[in-house]
Ligand code: 3NM
């Protein structure tokens with residue numbers, strides 16, 4: 001029996017969530033809002049009360065033609081004739097339950113690893129719950145928080161099976177679209193999401209469920225802007241760069257920088273010189289207003305404090321909801337445990353259109369715990385060019401975004417195409433703020449050109465690298481000190497040329 005798993009309600013009778021209300025009333029309200037399957041989950045009450053409550057719930061779910069599944073208790077499911085059961089890894093095993101239940105009973109299994117998921121598929125379970133997506137107060141003794149990246153690995157492992165899939169743990173209105181979008185593996189997507197508190201604890205469960213139905217039906221705002229990648233050929237992309245730069249200058253995007261204090265002034269000047277409008281604000285609540293402009297958000301965690309992460313998360317949420325681009329520069333990502341945690345929290349907490357970093361930072365974003373950075377400079381490289389290209393591509397593919405791995409050669413990928421950029425000048429590595437400026441510049445270009453994010457970022461990098469080459473070639477530039485003002489001048493010169501339709505600066509340069 002195929003189950004519609006799209007909006008899967010899991011009940012909870014604890015006072016913190018039910019708040020003194022009658023469970024059947026709450027569930028009926030949620031059903032009116034569009035819940036497609038209900039799991040009765042009660043870990044505390046005695047069997048007599050479980051049967052009584054399950055029977056009442058079944059009366060309600062039958063009215064809405066929605067299956068009722070009983071968590072753990074095969075006996076309760078049998079007693080009331082429920083449509084099926086949901087079994088955790090420590091509950092009765094699939095084979096035993098299958099023997100006891102009617103032929104057509106629905107059996108779902110909780111899984112949190114590839115092995116568990118594969119076993120459930122091989123056994124013939126109807127669906128698996130995959131969790132824990134995000135840490136949640138509703139269930140704290142979960143095995144592991146796997147996020148969208150871990151969920152994607154599990155989906156990929158069972159791509160050849162028709163088994164149903166739902167994600168569970170910490171899913172709410174602000175992350176449900178991203179959960180569905182970013183978990184998707186090339187051959188298998190989630191069939192739905194399982195929700196406890198965001199529906200059961202809601203003041204209006206019906207309205208909450210309705211909102212979920214609407215969100216589930218549509219891709220996230222940030223995914224709507226980018227159409228599928230077009231031409232791959234480097235020449236075709238390069239030929240479009242001058243017009244993309246012109247477009248960026250015309251759009252005059254606002255770039256909201258949550259950036260470190262070391263480089264703040266320099267980066268603001270860079271943004272001004274390329275024709276964008278910078279605002280430097282570490283205050284997350286300001287994003288609800290700032291996200292309404294044609295613009296982008298840059299998160300640069302170069303001088304992280306105790307307040308940074310909650311502020312970043314607020315701002316990211318505002319921009320994600322609006323669909324405006326967010327750039328993440330995980331400065332010094334692997335340097336300390338605080339920064340490693342911040343990377344995990346931020347990548348779990350929102351969507352980044354672009355992740356930009358040096359080798360150590362990108363490896364940390366990918367999740368290699370073996371990385372130990374010293375300070376925020378890039379340190380000795382351990383990856384060759386091919387490995388860097390592969391890392392950038394794999395991270396972009398997993399996150400469904402664009403990744404820029406910077407170095408003497410920069411590797412840029414959208415998960416399909418990988419481009420190596422050789423331009424630039426060694427002086428860029430001798431002054432602070434130049435790397436951070438790439439994040440800001442990329443944000444400006446992403447805001448101005450939404451249909452091909454790889455081309456947008458490529459245009460920004462080339463404007464930047466060619467300006468650096470032009471600056472270093474000036475006879476009055478004798479070292480990093482005199483390079484800085486010349487660099488700002490040359491960015492401004494390219495911006496002026498682009499605005500006047502003059503592309504001669506670009507010919508033969510990339
Ligand atoms: N199982 P909420 S997480 C019942 O990871 C349950 O297997 C989980 O509650 C698992 O939607 C969870 O309120 C609770 O975060 C999910």
Ligand code: MG
Nearest residue numbers: 072087088091
């Ligand atoms: Mg259980």
